Amino acid sequence: MPKLFPVQEIGSLAKPKWRTKGLRQQLSSQDLSEAEEWATKLGIQDFHDRAKSIFKTGDDKMRVKAILELSTLYGLRLFEIAGVDNEGVGGEQQRVEMYEHVIKAVQGMNLLGHVHSFDNKYFNKGVAESKISRKHPIYVPEFLDVKKYAHRDVKVPITGPYTLVDWSFSGYYIQKQHASSPKTRRIEAKREFLLDIVEQVIRPEIRDLVDAGASWIQIDEPAVTTHPEPQEMELFVEAWNETVKGFNCKFSDHTCYPSEIGYKVLSEYAPKLDKCDQLALEFANRDTSRLGVDKDSREGYGDLKHFVDAGFSGEFGLGVAHVHDFTGNVSSGAGKSVGRDFIESPELVRDRLLFATRIVGDPAKIWANPDCGLRTRTWDVAFAKLANVTHGAELARETYQ
């Protein structure tokens, strides 16, 4: 019998200061003191040798490569020690962030500047200035480092084509449209831009990843639920099916922070997604912070039923840990609120998993994960959250043993 409630990460971890600074300039031994502290916690035995080589090299490219490799190793070990079963790519340490990292590798696109996302978070938004193509591999160098160091299964998260297009300005693609209605021009531009991203950028990347040994690719598509109109959803399905066509690999979708009806709409189209073995979804964000397996206590997980009712038969990656700032009340036993963080207790994680199992019907179809990548939390907080997710999954597992 496979392990019930395996734990996975979803994507990003915060970038340590030494990693960020080290990409721009030479590091001092003081800069690496934080890394040294974590090296002990994470059991990085050759830290001092690696640090020496980082200090010694006068070649910027070599230093950057060594720092990216080291931070990837740290991320992988953090996940392992927290008990995560699938350790992804070590917290996406080699990426700027999910959008910009890809856009920088696309010929024909230009980053215009930052726009507001939420609170004091922003993203650098790109525009298509001509027909697009892939300049160079996007995720493959990171995957090769991950392969060297990962002790457990690996999933490669990539940003999906629909989201890349939706978060970009259409520029070239909209200006070449001739329809008289601005709305029609926008829709036609989006389709052409999207299919070009799939064919010219994403499929070549997946081909390279699969050739390099990737066996599970998570396609992140947070933008899909923002356009619940049938025309847009059909476009998403068309792009997804075109993306995965012909590859021998496990694929999963990660979609988070939908509008109120976003998951209901996604659930109607999820069964049409070819080779989609798992949906990793965000629920903790909308759930209560009290224990219980009743419907009221677990109000955040109600949308799961839409997917079951619609006939999606794959696995679910269940968001059981919140990844953003939290300022609400926490009931006894459900965890603790520390500053802007909420550390869910193992018991709360357990209750979320058990409630979801009632809806899905089969515990073997449920993975435990944070709602999304943990990049907005410190490593201490990310570790505490993941350790409790792992422990909570163990408690849920005990129920079935």
Place this chain on the structure above:
Amino acid sequence: MSPEIQLAGIHPRSERLIELTRSYERAKASWSQVEVQLGQETREVIKLQDSLGFKHFSDGSLDWQDQLRPVTRSLKGVESGTRYSRWFDTNTFYQKPIIVGKISAGDIDPKNFLRAELLTEKRGRKVTLPGPYTFSQLSENKHYKNYADLLFDIAIAELEIIRRLKNEGVTLFQLSEPCLVYQPYRESFRDHSEVEQALGAIRSLVREKPGDFLVQTYFGDAAPLLPDLLDLPVFGVGIDLFETDVSSLSEQEKTSKALVLGVVDSRESFVENPNWIAATARKFSEKVDARDLVFASNSDLKFVPQGIANQKLEALSKASELFEESR
């Protein structure tokens, strides 16, 4: 007289301010440093409006973290901070207001709404607020059994906010009501009885001085609703020309209201040509004979980088002159 130009919500922050707020998050900059920069940039946004001939000045709302938050934080019966939701179909988020008790005005600090001290008294002052219908639609209601009660309580509480802001010299309020025309978060689009309720709540909110209000719709087609909107006792009504099917408007509609034309797209980086803006406005005015036209972006310009937002405002200003020359 050439059409007035107005800001229609939150203006984008500069790269400098963005970097500073990020540093603040990482505890590498103090809040007072952020405030100094916020003040400087607010002055720059005001100066830009001055140079482009604006009649009503906004402060750009550069410190607003989302379109609802200052209102959310001013109300009793509303909690927030635990849940983020997507702002329509954009890649931006807002803290979702959770309605947990009867809504009423709480502690209203005008400083959370505008930097009055930086705005000249020689020009009108404009503030953009979420309309009561949109605020209610984008909240999670855990208290009210009757939706109309929720809607009207929000309107009553917002009226208190508006009274306080009038004391700060605000002369024009934009009530943003995108939910009247776009509801991607709902399974079924609102019916006409809901529209009646929404318009009723707006009427109750503007009753003390209707001439101080604009009702702005965006992200959806306002054409089917335009006759109802034009019946509102307000100074003007705004529509998104990138979504509104102008061809479906009945010929030669005449109105004593001002029409705010959302004629530059806040969701696209391409800066509209002033000739195209003027021609589009002319085509519109052949369909609708409005007392006044106002040129604006279709919604908050915060969805584009600041440099592009400023260019779009300059394009509006130029288009306003071209429009006037051709009249």
